[in-house]
Amino acid sequence: MAPVIPAPGLTATAIAHDRSQWNKPEQKLNIGFVRWDCGLVEDIEECKIAEPVLNEEIRRVRAHPPPKGGIKVVLRVPPEDWDVPADSFFQNNFSLLPKLVETVRGFLRDSGARHLADLYCGVGFFGIELADAVESFTGVEYDQLAIQSARRNAAARKISNGGFLASAVEAVLPEVLKKFSPEQTAVLLDPPRKGCWPQTLNLLRETKPAQVIYVSCHPATMARDLNILCGNGVFELARVQPLDMFPQTQHVECVADLRAGTKSCQDARHGFN
Numbered sequence: 001m002a003p004v005i006p007a008p009g010l011t012a013t014a015i016a017h018d019r020s021q022w023n024k025p026e027q028k029l030n031i032g033f034v035r036w037d038c039g040l041v042e043d044i045e046e047c048k049i050a051e052p053v054l055n056e057e058i059r060r061v062r063a064h065p066p067p068k069g070g071i072k073v074v075l076r077v078p079p080e081d082w083d084v085p086a087d088s089f090f091q092n093n094f095s096l097l098p099k100l101v102e103t104v105r106g107f108l109r110d111s112g113a114r115h116l117a118d119l120y121c122g123v124g125f126f127g128i129e130l131a132d133a134v135e136s137f138t139g140v141e142y143d144q145l146a147i148q149s150a151r152r153n154a155a156a157r158k159i160s161n162g163g164f165l166a167s168a169v170e171a172v173l174p175e176v177l178k179k180f181s182p183e184q185t186a187v188l189l190d191p192p193r194k195g196c197w198p199q200t201l202n203l204l205r206e207t208k209p210a211q212v213i214y215v216s217c218h219p220a221t222m223a224r225d226l227n228i229l230c231g232n233g234v235f236e237l238a239r240v241q242p243l244d245m246f247p248q249t250q251h252v253e254c255v256a257d258l259r260a261g262t263k264s265c266q267d268a269r270h271g272f273n
Helices: 052-063 094-111 125-129 144-156 169-178 198-207 219-229 265-271
Strands: 015-023 028-034 041-043 072-076 115-119 136-141 162-166 185-189 211-216 235-243 253-260
Touching: 015 041, 028 052, 052 072, 094 125, 094 185, 094 211, 094 235, 094 253, 115 125, 115 169, 125 136, 125 144, 125 162, 136 144, 136 169, 144 162, 169 198, 198 219, 211 219, 219 253
Parallel strands: 115 136, 115 185, 136 162, 185 211
Antiparallel strands: 015 028, 015 072, 028 041, 211 253, 235 253
């Protein structure tokens, strides 16, 4: 585990998810963030660790509230030069993004992989940023609007050595991995906080690409998934780099570098069916 790469500032949150909830005892609509301990919405007028423009958005939403409780409102500072649909994923800390890309690029370079499968690719951020480091790449994302944006983002940068598929990862992963020889392929995983589906992890254990780079904002689910991938030596964890993408919170972004081990999935199958 390497030392945490710090955030350059104390207020770096560029994306927030406000929720509304009817407060029956006080007969009013709470607008704010979901509490970690009980699932209720904590009513807020501002967020102390958000960019000023987000607090302006919070005030706007409070002045023109949703029609009812239970509605999620995405507040976002638009990333410069990236096409991102309103409800699609993009990294929240723009100031630390270059260090995140630098970390992933360094891991990819050290493996010598020639092909990249960018899974849960969103609007194509990693595949596009790393296109010059590989001969070819394929991005996979379930969010069809995000995939449309990924294609526009690639075209705007004249990226021509990769493409994008709108599909659930587990549905097309075998097809994607058949395109490249495993010993020359790196797989980049950047799943939601809940982590990867077991089917995806088992497919990776069976195909055994040379490298898996796992990017996660939830160390607990990442640890669970890495434990499955590394079970019985199918993959080996080379290093983990934490980044303080969420300053002044308990959350941390981690990038893990896994390399194909000496065991095959067949050797270790008994524990992971």
